[in-house]
Amino acid sequence: MFSHYYSQLESGATGIIAESDIAPLEKPTRLEALRYYRRVAEMFDLPITFGETVLSLTTDAATRELVVRTRGTKGEQDRRARAVVFAVGYYDHPNHLNIPGEDLPHVSHYYNEAHSSYRQRVVIVGGKNSAAEAALELHRSGAKVTMVHRRATLGASIKYWVKPDIENRIAEGSIAARFESKVVEITPDAVVIEHRGRKESLPADRVFLMTGYHADFDLLKACGLEIDPATNVPMHDASTLESSSVSNVFFAGGVLAGKDTAPIFIEKIFEIIIEINKQGTPILLVEQNALMALEVAQRGYVLETGKVALADDAKALRENEDVRKTYLGEE
Numbered sequence: 571m572f573s574h575y576y577s578q579l580e581s582g583a584t585g586i587i588a589e590s591d592i593a594p595l596e597k598p599t600r601l602e603a604l605r606y607y608r609r610v611a612e613m614f615d616l617p618i619t620f621g622e623t624v625l626s627l628t629t630d631a632a633t634r635e636l637v638v639r640t641r642g643t644k645g646e647q648d649r650r651a652r653a654v655v656f657a658v659g660y661y662d663h664p665n666h667l668n669i670p671g672e673d674l675p676h677v678s679h680y681y682n683e684a685h686s687s688y689r690q691r692v693v694i695v696g697g698k699n700s701a702a703e704a705a706l707e708l709h710r711s712g713a714k715v716t717m718v719h720r721r722a723t724l725g726a727s728i729k730y731w732v733k734p735d736i737e738n739r740i741a742e743g744s745i746a747a748r749f750e751s752k753v754v755e756i757t758p759d760a761v762v763i764e765h766r767g768r769k770e771s772l773p774a775d776r777v778f779l780m781t782g783y784h785a786d787f788d789l790l791k792a793c794g795l796e797i798d799p800a801t802n803v804p805m806h807d808a809s810t811l812e813s814s815s816v817s818n819v820f821f822a823g824g825v826l827a828g829k830d831t832a833p834i835f836i837e838k839i840f841e842i843i844i845e846i847n848k849q850g851t852p853i854l855l856v857e858q859n860a861l862m863a864l865e866v867a868q869r870g871y872v873l874e875t876g877k878v879a880l881a882d883d884a885k886a887l888r889e890n891e892d893v894r895k896t897y898l899g900e901e
């Protein structure tokens with residue numbers, strides 16, 4: 571259903587939204603995405619209260635209504651509902667390193683923009699997507715960047731178009747990197763790391779701790795919503811996304827990721843496609859990530875200037891030498 575509205579929004583078919591306001595964008599920027607969300611809110615005339623924090627949730631034993639306790643600018647209040655969807659994401663709660671200096675003013679768990687780090691010595695801690703994207707942007711904006719990662723290689727879940735870029739910058743030395751290194755302390759002008767028992771002090775004017783985020787597990791618990799102790803995923807029915815512990819409470823979006831938020835926006839889509847297909851729905855997948863697409867598809871087509879240049883079993887296409895060299899970037 572959403573895709574139907576999406577196309578209405580894109581095409582301006584509703585007459586409410588001009589086509590120029592919502593250009594179909596392959597990789598929208600934050601501002602473009604926010605503009606799109608505002609348009610959705612206006613199109614459906616969504617009632618939204620701002621600056622109101624959900625504190626807890628209970629069920630009224632007499633009416634079976636859900637009672638959501640919130641705190642806003644006018645104090646605390648109860649909001650009653652037949653159903654509640656928890657779409658609280660995970661971005662409000664960074665994973666802390668719990669080391670000395672983490673709370674210094676030049677240290678942040680959030681990366682916003684690069685210009686203010688121009689000609690600064692920047693240390694980025696982490697080896698996944700956020701770290702890689704911040705490192706590239708900062709490097710290209712004139713910062714002297716060093717990445718520190720506790721593992722031997724960068725995360726496999728880095729976006730496929732970002733990964734070769736960051737790996738090449740590290741290989742050529744324009745972005746410095748320390749692998750298998752643990753941050754032990756941050757001082758006002760350095761980041762102290764430890765690699766195989768040896769300490770090193772990296773000079774740093776700014777430090778970005780891109781060590782991930784997690785959902786507000788305390789809030790979920792305060793609402794009586796059980797979470798899986800191993801994964802921290804809220805317990806739910808996979809087919810309805812309804813909570814297993816409180817009826818008529820549902821989960822949506824990032825909160826379902828639990829501890830492992832990295833796969834949510836890339837690999838997940840392929841898992842969902844495989845699942846929909848398993849349930850008997852044929853899928854025509856148009857995807858620029860040809861490697862992943864050929865891994866999930868049964869059959870593949872290569873289009874060149876609008877004509878089918880090659881058609882074969884997906885596995886055969888995947889192994890076809892010409893396809894590998896020309897479209898998959900393999901030698």
Ligand SMILES: Cc1cc2nc3c(=O)[nH]c(=O)nc-3n(C[C@H](O)[C@H](O)[C@H](O)COP(=O)(O)OP(=O)(O)OC[C@H]3O[C@@H](n4cnc5c(N)ncnc54)[C@H](O)[C@@H]3O)c2cc1C
Nearest residue numbers: 622623624657658659660661662700822823824825834835
């Ligand atoms: C640094 C970073 C980069 C990313 N880049 C990409 C990308 O390029 N492409 C992509 O597809 N995905 C990306 N993601 C993932 C994407 O942002 C999330 O998958 C998506 O935002 C999840 O949507 P959501 O609605 O579940 O949560 P969110 O978008 O996080 O929204 C949750 C909202 O709930 C609010 N909230 C939380 N607790 C309460 C409370 N107690 N009371 C009231 N309100 C509350 C939050 O303040 C927030 O406004 C990125 C994530 C991060 C952190």
